[in-house]
Amino acid sequence: MDARHSTRQICLEVDAAITDESRSSSVKGAPWRRYLWGTPVLLLLVVSFLFPGEQTGENTVIAANPIVRQDTHPLNKDWLEVHWVIRKKCNGCHRPNTDQHDFSTYESLMGLTPHSDTPVVIPGNPEASPLWQYVNWNHNFDPNSDAPESPYMPPDKKEDYLTASQLDTLYRWIKNGALDYVLPDHCNTRPLLETDFVSAKECAQCHPRQYDEWSRSMHAYAQHSPVFEAFTLTMIERTGGTIGTFCTRCHTPIGVSIGENASMRNVHRSRISMEGVTCVVCHRLEKPFYKASGRLPVTPGLVNDGCTYGPFSDPVNPDGSVHDAASSNQLTKSSFCGSCHDVTSPQGVRLEEAFSEWQNSPAAKEGTSCQDCHMGPIPGVPVKSWERPFGKIAVVPGVDPSLLPDRPLSSHTFSGPDYSLLPDTEFPEKLDWMYEKDYRDTKNLTPHQKETLTLLRIKNRQQLAKARNERYTLLKNAAKISVDHPYRASPRDKMKIHVDVTSTTAGHNFPTGFTAERQVWVEVRLVDPYGKQVFASGDFDDNRDLRDEHSHAVEAGLLARDKHLLNFQSKFTVLTTQGTERSVIIPVNRDIRPINVIRPVDEPAQSFGRPSVFRIAKGSLPPLQTVGQSYPVKLPDQAGQYRLLVRLNYRNLPPALFDKIGISHLKHLIETVVIDEYQCVILVE
Numbered sequence: 001m002d003a004r005h006s007t008r009q010i011c012l013e014v015d016a017a018i019t020d021e022s023r024s025s026s027v028k029g030a031p032w033r034r035y036l037w038g039t040p041v042l043l044l045l046v047v048s049f050l051f052p053g054e055q056t057g058e059n060t061v062i063a064a065n066p067i068v069r070q071d072t073h074p075l076n077k078d079w080l081e082v083h084w085v086i087r088k089k090c091n092g093c094h095r096p097n098t099d100q101h102d103f104s105t106y107e108s109l110m111g112l113t114p115h116s117d118t119p120v121v122i123p124g125n126p127e128a129s130p131l132w133q134y135v136n137w138n139h140n141f142d143p144n145s146d147a148p149e150s151p152y153m154p155p156d157k158k159e160d161y162l163t164a165s166q167l168d169t170l171y172r173w174i175k176n177g178a179l180d181y182v183l184p185d186h187c188n189t190r191p192l193l194e195t196d197f198v199s200a201k202e203c204a205q206c207h208p209r210q211y212d213e214w215s216r217s218m219h220a221y222a223q224h225s226p227v228f229e230a231f232t233l234t235m236i237e238r239t240g241g242t243i244g245t246f247c248t249r250c251h252t253p254i255g256v257s258i259g260e261n262a263s264m265r266n267v268h269r270s271r272i273s274m275e276g277v278t279c280v281v282c283h284r285l286e287k288p289f290y291k292a293s294g295r296l297p298v299t300p301g302l303v304n305d306g307c308t309y310g311p312f313s314d315p316v317n318p319d320g321s322v323h324d325a326a327s328s329n330q331l332t333k334s335s336f337c338g339s340c341h342d343v344t345s346p347q348g349v350r351l352e353e354a355f356s357e358w359q360n361s362p363a364a365k366e367g368t369s370c371q372d373c374h375m376g377p378i379p380g381v382p383v384k385s386w387e388r389p390f391g392k393i394a395v396v397p398g399v400d401p402s403l404l405p406d407r408p409l410s411s412h413t414f415s416g417p418d419y420s421l422l423p424d425t426e427f428p429e430k431l432d433w434m435y436e437k438d439y440r441d442t443k444n445l446t447p448h449q450k451e452t453l454t455l456l457r458i459k460n461r462q463q464l465a466k467a468r469n470e471r472y473t474l475l476k477n478a479a480k481i482s483v484d485h486p487y488r489a490s491p492r493d494k495m496k497i498h499v500d501v502t503s504t505t506a507g508h509n510f511p512t513g514f515t516a517e518r519q520v521w522v523e524v525r526l527v528d529p530y531g532k533q534v535f536a537s538g539d540f541d542d543n544r545d546l547r548d549e550h551s552h553a554v555e556a557g558l559l560a561r562d563k564h565l566l567n568f569q570s571k572f573t574v575l576t577t578q579g580t581e582r583s584v585i586i587p588v589n590r591d592i593r594p595i596n597v598i599r600p601v602d603e604p605a606q607s608f609g610r611p612s613v614f615r616i617a618k619g620s621l622p623p624l625q626t627v628g629q630s631y632p633v634k635l636p637d638q639a640g641q642y643r644l645l646v647r648l649n650y651r652n653l654p655p656a657l658f659d660k661i662g663i664s665h666l667k668h669l670i671e672t673v674v675i676d677e678y679q680c681v682i683l684v685e
């Protein structure tokens with residue numbers, strides 16, 4: 001007997017003991033049972049006193065279907081998980097006001113539909129509940145199982161079949177009475193939960209194209225990024241935690257809204273938090289907040305609660321079953337992007353200025369917005385929304401597509417120079433069962449898991465390839481070089497090679513945003529007729545860092561600094577104890593103050609003519625401007641054909657940063673993109 005059983009259940013056990021005993025005369029088990037067996041009449045009296053009216057001859061029926069009351073079990077957390085799974089996998093079809101049973105809320109799931117007089121959930125009895133019957137399947141390929149080979153629901157989509165633990169939870173939830181999640185009375189305010197926000201997967205059921213594009217974008221990756229995670233943890237450590245949720249507020253606005261703390265590792269974060277800048281972050285903002293440094297008040301609620309804001313003033317609700325929508329006067333403006341794409345540190349240092357740069361750009365003067373360049377068909381090329389290809393913006397299951405108008409389409413790929421550093425089984429998509437089983441050991445996988453894993457790999461690789469091409473297109477649209485040099489020279493000549501870098505974007509500087517890490521630099525190499533390098537600038541040290549003040553080898557005096565390096569990276573610059581300035585990789589003090597705290601600036605910047613803590617020495621190339629550099633080359637005493645190679649390179653993150661934040665093991669994934677290249681032969685005679 002289990003000590004946790006309630007009084008009622010003990011009585012039922014007793015009933016069962018009676019029925020058992022009536023079948024067999026040998027009484028085993030606890031001595032008290034034997035004692036009870038001696039007094040069946042008394043027991044029946046006790047039972048009928050406790051449950052008047054229920055005492056028929058068939059006591060076993062009650063045992064099979066116990067009634068569990070809400071007041072004795074005020075909350076069942078399983079409902080949250082069940083609701084989350086149903087919403088992501090079923091709600092596209094099982095939505096309100098359609099022929100299908102509406103699963104969108106607890107009440108509608110438990111209720112009846114006009115078309116069916118049987119409920120889909122029979123509390124306490126999973127086997128008899130259509131909700132369980134329709135999704136149950138032989139998920140572990142057990143040869144003795146009665147369960148069907150594949151579930152009846154969800155139809156078609158193999159990757160959405162319920163996993164072992166999702167089936168367990170659903171079964172347990174129904175078995176325990178299919179209760180709602182209600183907090184006890186004394187909790188009068190419920191904190192916001194993961195399930196209070198709509199997952200991108202729910203939107204995907206009617207907006208699959210937007211979902212596909214978004215899922216491979218850096219908005220979806222913002223919180224996944226191992227660089228972001230390591231950088232944030234480094235900042236938290238160095239500031240003794242006083243930086244709070246500053247870093248996560250833009251990278252996972254929903255995570256911050258549901259109270260996840262700043263130092264929480266990604267593996268412990270909720271699934272909605274890992275969606276980063278997800279659909280509702282941009283489409284569920286009721287009021288404009290402009291530059292709030294990412295503190296966005298996203299409205300909670302289910303898909304059909306409240307309003308979804310988009311670019312169109314005449315949204316269609318074809319069968320009355322989809323969400324309300326309205327046009328938003330902020331969403332299509334640059335200032336909307338600016339609420340996250342201008343980052344000011346807690347001490348007032350301007351860390352990122354994409355929006356501020358745009359405000360003074362030629363693009364802004366012409367009325368070209370961020371959306372024009374970043375949401376059009378070609379990344380980085382301005383195309384006004386009305387000049388874009390037309391099509392449907394939604395595909396609603398069960399609704400004739402011709403009921404929806406054709407509209408100008410916008411892209412949600414938001415291509416930028418960043419890309420995923422995660423394995424191709426983790427991003428853009430990861431399947432639910434992969435959180436339950438070590439998928440790297442294929443020996444342990446069921447045939448269904450093997451099949452869906454292969455399909456996932458193929459789809460993820462296609463998605464990553466698309467993202468890569470879009471990224472290269474964007475970067476190629478950013479700048480170009482022109483090179484000037486003599487075609488003929490004599491041995492021992494002092495020759496001049498001149499390289500001009502011209503920005504071809506009117507939108508903002510190049511690079512913009514995360515400029516303290518972005519590297520845009522010119523690589524110049526001259527090679528003599530025998531293949532020996534005579535001149536090099538913009539080449540790497542053995543850590544693949546540029547030979548500047550951040551290179552380990554240069555710092556240690558093992559390698560000469562690259563005197564002629566033309567690099568458009570901005571650098572964090574801090575005050576030293578002597579009052580001079582020094583360029584650093586991470587601008588938070590480590591040793592000087594006994595406790596590292598981020599606190600409001602306590603002395604006026606005017607006295608120093610600069611912020612007292614640190615600043616960014618800006619090095620980026622302004623829009624449509626040209627910046628040049630001359631490289632003096634002393635030719636050796638060697639005649640012949642010399643080969644000149646000039647490149648404009650781009651790299652999103654430098655290896656020295658990875659070393660500083662403890663992710664050196666990812667350095668091999670850093671990629672250099674050649675944006676423009678020039679080659680020529682110089683005849684030396």
Ligand code: HEC
Nearest residue numbers: 086089090093100101116120130131134135153154155397
């Ligand atoms: C692509 C659309 C679609 C999706 C996705 C879908 N269903 Fe269905 N479902 C239907 C249709 C259509 C019916 C009614 C016809 C039928 O029973 O085959 C139905 C019927 C049902 C019924 C029987 C309803 C009743 O009133 O008796 C249950 C239970 C059910 N689905 C559960 C689910 C669950 C659980 C999921 C998600 C895991 C799901 N469905 C996903 C289309 C869908």
Ligand code: HEC
Nearest residue numbers: 198203206279283309310311312315316322325326327394
């Ligand atoms: C059941 C299907 C369905 C689901 C689920 C759904 N949508 Fe929609 N959505 C539609 C339809 C239909 C339209 C209107 C299409 C039209 O007017 O051309 C629409 C329109 C929109 C618009 C344009 C509104 C405007 O006025 O400009 C946006 C933005 C949008 N949806 C975002 C979302 C987001 C975000 C989610 C998830 C939170 C979501 N949708 C979930 C069907 C759906």
Ligand code: HEC
Nearest residue numbers: 203207210211214277278279282311331332371393409410
């Ligand atoms: C970073 C902000 C942002 C995120 C995240 C985002 N959107 Fe949008 N979305 C926009 C903007 C801005 C527009 C208007 C584009 C324009 O003006 O060209 C738009 C337009 C739309 C439209 C109507 C135009 C079209 O081509 O479809 C739909 C529908 C839509 N979004 C759905 C979604 C869905 C679904 C998701 C999540 C998978 C999502 N959006 C994520 C900013 C966002």
Ligand code: HEC
Nearest residue numbers: 218221222225250251277337340370374414415416417418
């Ligand atoms: C809620 C904050 C938020 C809003 C609003 C937002 N972004 Fe972003 N955006 C981010 C974050 C955070 C990243 C960085 C993700 C990463 O690289 O890890 C990002 C990345 C990007 C990138 C890719 C940069 C790269 O390095 O690859 C582009 C392009 C971009 N955003 C454009 C836009 C545009 C255009 C808008 C307005 C329609 C917008 N964003 C609105 C937070 C936001």
Ligand code: HEC
Nearest residue numbers: 337341355358363369370373380478505507510511512513
């Ligand atoms: C005229 C077109 C144009 C406009 C307008 C424009 N961009 Fe860009 N954007 C580009 C191009 C081209 C690049 C690639 C070069 C680069 O990285 O600067 C880019 C890159 C970016 C990046 C990645 C920068 C990096 O190197 O990390 C972000 C973030 C971004 N844009 C955000 C914005 C925001 C926010 C706005 C509006 C305030 C905006 N852009 C307006 C064309 C444009």
Ligand code: HEC
Nearest residue numbers: 225227228231232246247250293294340341343512513514
């Ligand atoms: C106000 C919004 C905002 C805040 C606050 C913010 N970021 Fe970001 N972060 C962005 C945007 C926008 C980008 C994309 C910029 C670009 O591509 O140029 C970005 C890009 C990044 C990237 C590069 C992308 C990647 O995943 O590798 C890292 C790393 C990063 N941020 C770390 C941080 C850290 C650490 C903090 C806290 C000190 C922080 N961010 C605070 C908006 C924000």
